[in-house]
Amino acid sequence: MIETTADLAAACKELAKSDFITIDTEFLRETTFWPELCLIQMASPTVEVLVDPLAKDIDLAPFFELMANPNVLKVFHAARQDIEIIFNRGNLIPHPIFDTQVAAMVCGFGDSVSYDQLISRTKNVHIDKSSRFTDWSRRPLSDKQLEYALADVTHLRDAYLYLKTELEREGRASWLREEMDILESRETYDIHPDDAWQRLKLRLRKPQELAILKYVAAWREREARSRNVPRSRVLKDDAIYEIAQQQPKDAEALGRLRTIPKGWERSATGAAVLEAVNTALALPRSEMPHVPRQAQPPEGAAAAVELLKVLLKLISEKHGVAPKVIANSDDLDRIAAEGETAEVAAMHGWRRDLFGEPALQLIRGEIALRFAGRKVETVALPA
Template sequence: MLCLIQMAVPGFTALVDPLAPGLDLKPFFRLMANQNVVKVFHAARQDIEIIVHQGDLVPSPIFDTQVAAMVCGFGDAVSYDQLVQKITDVRLDKSSRFTDWRYRPLSEKQLEYALADVTHLIDVYKHLTAQLEREDRAHWLKEEMQVLTSRETYDPHPDDAWKRLKMRVRKPQELAILKSVAAWREREARERDVPRGRIIKDDAIYEIAQQAPRDSDALGRLRTIPKGWERSSTAVALLGAVNAALAVPKDELPKLPKQQQQPEGTNAAAELLKVLLKIIAEQQGVAAKVLASSDDIDQIAAHGEKAQVPALQGWRRAVFGEKALRLVRGEIAIKFEKRKIVLLEV
């Protein structure tokens, strides 16, 4: 739900109340679609998802300061207040960060906190943009923004919602429940226009899949379910999804993804690749998470050039992927020399 809009341009800041009766948000959505205006966000995905669902558009072009900060070496998933302090030396008051922005009226302190969220964003944007240009990394960020501005990023089919979740199930019936409940939550979240986690948390879905509660009493005994929630109308709908999955005939249950047998030496190769990733991240002054995920590492260790992972594509391949492949092929080695870990040509 779009509860508050915070906007700033040099010399001017504004708060817009989208919950005000009769307010027309069309000018705001036109601004979001304007290709001549760069929209700057911090940790943009959730904000963009709300705009996609309410305005039926993906904001573009955009600049995500959290992603840019990782590219510029400010660490993994740096928070807005940390970034503001590091760049502008301003310490933000975080006492209102847990505000429920749906409720009115908002206090002066809450309004000041909301404005601060964008007031310093301009200086952060200018600093990061200059650093990206200076270090010739603007194209790195451009590739990342293409993912954030892709419609497919925000419009997964409800039946595919389970793919967002980690595979913590071991039986076909558990997977059937996981799929059914995840699809129900996705539809419910879209209909009510709220984040998925406000419907039910991921951990609760895992526990429901494993325990398979058929009624409200069984649901209420689960550790991840808030006391009394099992009697709500939402819980009734959830139990409907669980029981629908339990009614699936045994021979029609989904098959668990096969665990592929990894080639011999994969684990050892992955450990070496992690060291290589740390070396290159430090050399480049960039967060390791931006260069490669743990899954990227595992896939490269197991399949080398055949691994279909982001670390072997675009700028990541040039910075990390090629060296990773050379390490796996035995063309370079890692050496401890003069109290430092260095790369060595073989």
């Protein structure tokens, strides 16, 4: 276990000699807004290290320098949360990266394959996951915890090499690159408080309601960050919806809401919420947000979506790619309703070649689906 800056710098120097390294982190975030980094695991083909970020006076600068090194590929499994931690602690996005979960979907391992499933299928090794939900902030860590943590990066080396070979053999390396560009974008992690309302499901129908939703959600986001507590500890989603719909302008009205704890309306936080509500209501009508209107799908669109689902399943099985990587349910809805003009990922790049064009052909009546020989297949129709 590395517990000093000098040892960390020496280890990172050795790791930087490799073309790639595997990385994982252990953290806690049940009671905090920002995840508490408790352990860093890294491995190259020749070096394996565990780093204690909770060690007294340790400086993680050498680790962040390694994450920014453009000559070393950083291999993660399900990278988003690990990268979020690195971004919040080091104000950088690791580059370049390779996410084995995404690569596995591109290589036909199914949707969101877990790490232990990936290792089992690529190495025929069973990983004991019993230490997964232990308290990683307590010291000392047990031998079982350390063994589990190290296995998260040692087996990942072989899984990466396997997937890399498969991607090159199938000519799909560029497919993965598009997904990695999203994971390497700062916008993926640097969410502005004013955009926090986008995390909520839009259940509102009036501009005033949406304005309150935006202002209260932004206040909650700033409050949760400053206090380093989960959003729900500040104000639950249901309370934000009720506040937006009932539009309380004073403490008495706020106290009548069923989602507000008794007496909360007289607190400083209650006053802050009322200020957000009244600020939203004071907006000129011209500055009120517009409630997005759901486009009315054309007649028969629902049936068309069902056909597109079958086509997607057929193509994903044929090419060994998880359906989720090609198109999601919103993509199918929009393709069925908007056709060629649907602005979705499935209509661009390799996804269009694989699925988008056949989907348009199906909509235009140029191909059909038929059941033949106990399987579904496409058939060209006469012009």
